[in-house]
Amino acid sequence: MKSGSNYLRKPKTDVDRALKNMEKSKRRRQIEAERKKFRRNQQPKGPRRKSWGVEDADEADLTAFERIMPRDEGERRRMLEQAAQARNGGAQVDEQAEDGAPSRKPGASPNGADTVVRAGLVVEFGSGLCRVDIGGEAEGEVVLCSLRGALAEQESGFTNPVAVGDRVTVRLDGAGGGVVEEVLPRRSLLARPDVFKAHLRQILVANADQLLIVASWREPALWLELIDRYLIAAARGDLPALLCINKLDLATGLGEVQETLAPYTALGIPCLLTSAETGEGIAELRARLQGRTTVLAGLSGVGKSSLLQAIRPELNLRTGAVSDRRHEGRHTTTQAVLVQLGESTNVVDTPGIREFGLAGLGRSELSGFFPEIAAAAEGCRFRNCAHIDEPQCAVRAAVRRGRIAQSRYHSYRQIYAELA
Ligand SMILES: Nc1nc2c(ncn2[C@@H]2O[C@H](COP(=O)(O)OP(=O)(O)OP(=O)(O)O)[C@@H](O)[C@H]2O)c(=O)[nH]1
Ligand SMILES: [Mg+2]
Ligand SMILES: [Zn+2]
Incomplete structure (x- = not known):
């Protein structure tokens, strides 16, 4: 289990150290101010409601979805x-x-x-x-x-x-x-930095056993980079991850789906193919959930609620059609809800998250979350090769030869660019 402090980089120079101290005392003042505000708001309103639904999604741009046991x-x-x-x-x-x-x-x-x-x-x-x-x-x-x-x-x-x-x-x-x-x-x-109070974290789900990353083949289109981000978040939180590609009924053939998922099956990540519409793959999904607490995460509209509905029709969850951009008139999930499917089988339906930052992750750590990239990197000319534009980079050579999927390398580059 990683503690939050692992993500803080060590100060390198006096300037860095001074900046860090300044930041610290500023943070302390912020925390104190927040505490006061929190106490004032405590009665009679209670803590502000935290929804992390579509309304919050834009503000959540910089947040990470990670599980870290707090220091205390x-x-x-x-x-x-x-x-x-x-x-x-x-x-x-x-x-x-x-x-x-x-x-x-x-x-x-x-x-x-x-x-x-x-x-x-x-x-x-x-x-x-x-x-x-x-x-x-x-x-x-x-x-x-x-x-x-x-x-x-x-x-x-x-x-x-x-x-x-x-x-x-x-x-x-x-x-x-x-x-x-x-x-x-x-x-x-399973927690993430709070959207509004940067020094606090919001617990999304307690006592989860696994993360089911739900994506749809179409409507909305499969977005592999988001899957890769969820996989990193799951790994950082020591949470086993499963992939579920829903809306299989919208695919023209199984071949194209399997080909797209090949990089993940190669990594040993279970990939379930489902259709909440036709019932395909629902039995296998049910078996995967059996006896565990599973968090369902994925873009809005991929069919998370519909899948649970297919597993247990009597649930009556809120599901909604993908309509206009402003999400008006949609009946989607707005809050995490735990559904008990059996004695020790729980599923947490969560609202769709559009953006998924990976705050706190260091650039040099990134390749560790892409096992195929880390393996190929052994052959790079430079030990500290970032696999971006260095000469004699074995990773880029592997991508050119098709040994590493373009999509995975693309995700790596995108995430690398946004990390400090
Ligand atoms: N064709 C097809 N449509 C589906 C399937 N599963 C869900 N849908 C439709 O997709 C739309 C969105 O489904 P939801 O279950 O509400 O999606 P969600 O992931 O829960 O969305 P949020 O609650 O907003 O995060 C609904 O109109 C569903 O009927 C499927 O397997 N095939
Ligand atoms: Mg939903
Ligand atoms: Zn390299």
Whole structure:
């Protein structure tokens, strides 16, 4: 697991160092100002809702989609455990609550009345409120919850204290609502720099096991560079990635699709070919999702929601036709939503992201995310060859000979150009 500090480059000269210190104190002032603003806005509005849908896409140009365990996550876990032990007299999480069964805790609430604490799974988050599934698979009872004040105020480095996919404990209020008391330690974290507060990160999904990159063959046209960017983000977050090419019904033949995907199959990346329209490939997709928590990501309109709909027709997800450029009148996904397909099978449907920056990645690290380029680079004349215009570059020779796909090399160059 990489920590955020790995991405900071070391200062090289006194000027660099001075600039860095200036930046640091400026950042500290910014953070302090943000904290004050955050506290002021806390009551009664709660944290600002974070949607990362199409509306945000243009502002998200410079953001990265990456999973990094925050530096203070270890500390947070220890504090959580201690707090839980203090409350439960030794047990970290109430055994009954783990099962989803109610547990009585006389005197646990401030007014001394009996309260019911349940374990649950966050299926939606927004506006400082979340929906928590506190039932088993069969019941699926979803409760609208606010967050315990201390949770929202906690300095975690994230804009959202709770995210879709989080396991939480909820104190029910007896009137159909509840309060999220604690967020249980996260197994994994998919986050990206916050669009508006550069020093904070936004957690997209907690506890995910894999990233399903969904693209469509046509409408919108297959965009390989975006796939390559998602693959890098997945690798940086130690998240296994799968490719799913949807709208296969719009392809004239399977051959052209397979040819396009050859560079990925060669790298051992599973490539699923589907059509939500005809049902082709849906059974295999279902099998790939089985027993895991999968995040679906891809351009708007590629059919993420439609695919989930095809897997479970009763879901009733929002899907929309690709229409005008301004996206008016479209019924697309606007917020990450966790859908439980089975006991341990969860899928997180996310809104389409148009742009995908890779902030923090160093130029020299880039080829490491293109295994075929890294392999060919062994033969370059210069050890530090960037494979752009150096003489006797084995990578460019491999591209010329067709051993490295043009499209992959093109992505490499495009991303290289935007990295510092
Ligand atoms: N021909 C064809 N159309 C499809 C297929 N899958 C989805 N569509 C259509 O594509 C459009 C967009 O589908 P959505 O499922 O809303 O796409 P999405 O990826 O969820 O989009 P966002 O929520 O905006 O990110 C809808 O009109 C679907 O009917 C497919 O396999 N073939
Ligand atoms: Mg959708
Ligand atoms: Zn080279």
